[in-house]
Structures are given as structure tokens and as C-alpha cells.
Amino acid sequence: MTFLRRIGLTAFLAGLAGLVLYPVWFGTYHNVDLGTYRIHEARDGFRTIADVSLSPAAMPLRIDISGRGRVPPGGAEMPNLTLVLNGPQGSVAATVLDLDPRSDGEIAADIALEQQLTIDSGIDNGLHTFVFAEGDRPADMIAFLDMTLTGAIAAPDPRVRPASYGLLGAGIAIMAVGGRRRRKPAGGRTDNDDTRASTSNIGRRVPLDKAGREPEKPARQWGRGEDS
Numbered sequence: 001m002t003f004l005r006r007i008g009l010t011a012f013l014a015g016l017a018g019l020v021l022y023p024v025w026f027g028t029y030h031n032v033d034l035g036t037y038r039i040h041e042a043r044d045g046f047r048t049i050a051d052v053s054l055s056p057a058a059m060p061l062r063i064d065i066s067g068r069g070r071v072p073p074g075g076a077e078m079p080n081l082t083l084v085l086n087g088p089q090g091s092v093a094a095t096v097l098d099l100d101p102r103s104d105g106e107i108a109a110d111i112a113l114e115q116q117l118t119i120d121s122g123i124d125n126g127l128h129t130f131v132f133a134e135g136d137r138p139a140d141m142i143a144f145l146d147m148t149l150t151g152a153i154a155a156p157d158p159r160v161r162p163a164s165y166g167l168l169g170a171g172i173a174i175m176a177v178g179g180r181r182r183r184k185p186a187g188g189r190t191d192n193d194d195t196r197a198s199t200s201n202i203g204r205r206v207p208l209d210k211a212g213r214e215p216e217k218p219a220r221q222w223g224r225g226e227d228s
Contacts, residue, residue: 002178003178004174004175004177004178005174005175005178007174007178008170008171008172008173008174008175008176008177008178009171009175010171011167011168011170011171011174012167012168012171012172012175013171014164014167014171015163015164015165015166015167015168015169015170015171016164016168017164018160018161018163018164018167019160019161019164019165019168031062031150031151031152031153032058032150032151032152032153033148033149033150034052034054034058034061034149034150034151035052035148035149036146036147036148036149037049037052037130037146037147037148037149038144038145038146039065039130039132039145039146039147040067040081040132040139040142040144040145041144042140042142042143042144045134045139046081046132046133046134046139047132048129048130048131048132049129049130049132049147050127050129050130051127051129052127052128052129052130052149053126053127053128054087054123054124054125054126054127054128054149054151055123055124055125056123056124056125057151057153058123058149058151058152058153059119059120059121059123059151059152060118060119060120060152061118061119061123061149061150061151061152062116062117062118062119062149062150062151062152063083063116063117063118063119063147063148063149064114064115064116064147064148064149064150065081065097065099065113065114065115065116065117065145065146065147066112066113066114066145066146066148067112067113067114067142067143067144067145067146068110068111068112068113068143068144069099069101069110069111069113069141069142069143070110070111070141070143071101071110071111071141072141076137077137078098078099078100078101078113078137079099079134079135079137079138079139079140079141079142080096080097080098080099080135080136080137081096081097081099081132081133081134081135081139081145082094082095082096082097082132082133082134082135083095083096083097083117083130083131083132084130084131084133085119085128085129085130085131086128086129086131087122087123087124087126087128088124088125088126088127088128089124092119092122092123092128093117093119093122095117096135097115097117097135098115098135099113099114099115099142100113100114100115101113102114113142113145130147132147
């Protein structure tokens with residue numbers, strides 16, 4: 001393997017590691033919005049949200065409940081609701097959620113309602129169903145409620161992705177250039193061979209063309225020749 005091809009292979013592997021192995025090694029997770037669903041209306045009551053596709057890769061799964069309502073009269077407690085989460089293999093979670101009021105200063109009697117739940121285990125590949133119902137306190141002061149699902153998905157850091165793609169491209173280009181070899185012409189002779197042949201007679205009075213050379217003189221013989 002040539003030196004250039006080694007450099008190209010190193011750059012290619014570094015780029016691949018930045019895209020694939022970096023999130024695993026360093027635990028780079030990004031919160032990904034998996035959808036928002038209306039779970040309660042004052043007119044229709046609580047709803048069941050079915051056929052929500054989830055996978056273990058979404059864990060920990062964060063469930064945010066948010067909406068608006070009215071302040072309970074006479075200092076009564078805030079309403080609550082129940083949630084049962086069913087997966088392909090059965091029940092995943094069952095809990096009671098107490099809604100926390102938050103005044104936004106618009107109207108004294110109109111408040112924001114919110115609550116949060118995190119699912120750390122039990123989610124399988126497939127469709128899941130979220131079953132909501134009224135808790136042990138009346139929900140007639142709730143105007144509406146929404147559920148937002150957020151998954152912690154492993155993904156390359158945005159700052160690493162461009163550099164990784166650059167290393168991948170550079171590695172492929174360097175390996176392609178370094179993999180080219182100079183091919184010899186037919187007969188096995190190269191330009192260097194012709195150059196050496198043309199310069200090997202420099203300083204000698206020998207024509208390069210055999211046809212232009214003088215005939216060689218026969219070697220002188222000493223002594224008496226044979227008697228005839």
C-alpha cells in the first residue's frame with residue numbers, strides 16, 4: 001500500500017468514526033420531538049391516543065402535559081388525570097398526574113396547566129397506546145390539554161458531522177489518486193529506458209546509429225602464418 005493510500009484510508013476511517021462511533025462513545029443525545037397530541041377537550045373529555053410508533057431508542061421518553069384551565073372555585077384542589085401506557089408486550093406504565101397551575105398574567109382566572117413524566121424502561125418496537133382518564137378530582141375546569149412526546153435520540157453532534165463528511169470525501173479522493181500506477185508501454189520499455197540508452201554514449205565517439213558507425217578493423221595477428 002502506497003503512502004498516499006495509507007493517508008486516505010486514515011482520513012476515511014476517521015470520518016466514519018465521527019459519524020458512527022462518536023455518539024456511542026461520548027453519549028451525544030439530542031431531544032427529538034416525536035409528536036404533539038390533543039388529549040382533552042372541555043366538550044369531549046379525555047381521549048385515547050392509539051397507534052403511536054415508538055422504539056427503545058427513544059428512551060428515556062419524556063411526556064409533557066400542557067394546557068389551559070380555570071382556577072378552581074373556593075380554593076379547591078387542581079384536577080388530576082390518569083395515564084396508562086400500553087405497548088406491544090402489554091402495560092408499560094400506569095400513573096396519576098397532578099396538574100400544576102402556572103399563572104401567565106393574562107387573566108387571573110385563566111391559568112396554564114402542566115406536568116411532566118419520564119419513561120425509562122419498558123418501551124418496545126411497535127405501536128403504543130396512551131389511555132387518559134379523569135382522576136379522583138373533577139376535570140370540568142380544564143379547557144384543553146396536549147401531550148408532547150420527546151425522545152432522547154443518539155445522533156452525531158452537529159459540529160462533528162460536517163468535518164466527518166469532509167474527512168470521508170478527502171479519504172476517498174486521496175485513495176483514488178494514490179491507487180493509480182504508471183503503466184509500462186508494450187515491450188516493457190519506458191521513457192526512462194530510452195533516456196538512459198541515449199545518454200549512455202555521451203563522451204564517446206560512437207555514433208548512436210549503428211549504420212553510421214565505421215566498420216571495425218580486424219584484430220592484428222602476430223607470428224608466422226600457416227604454410228600453404
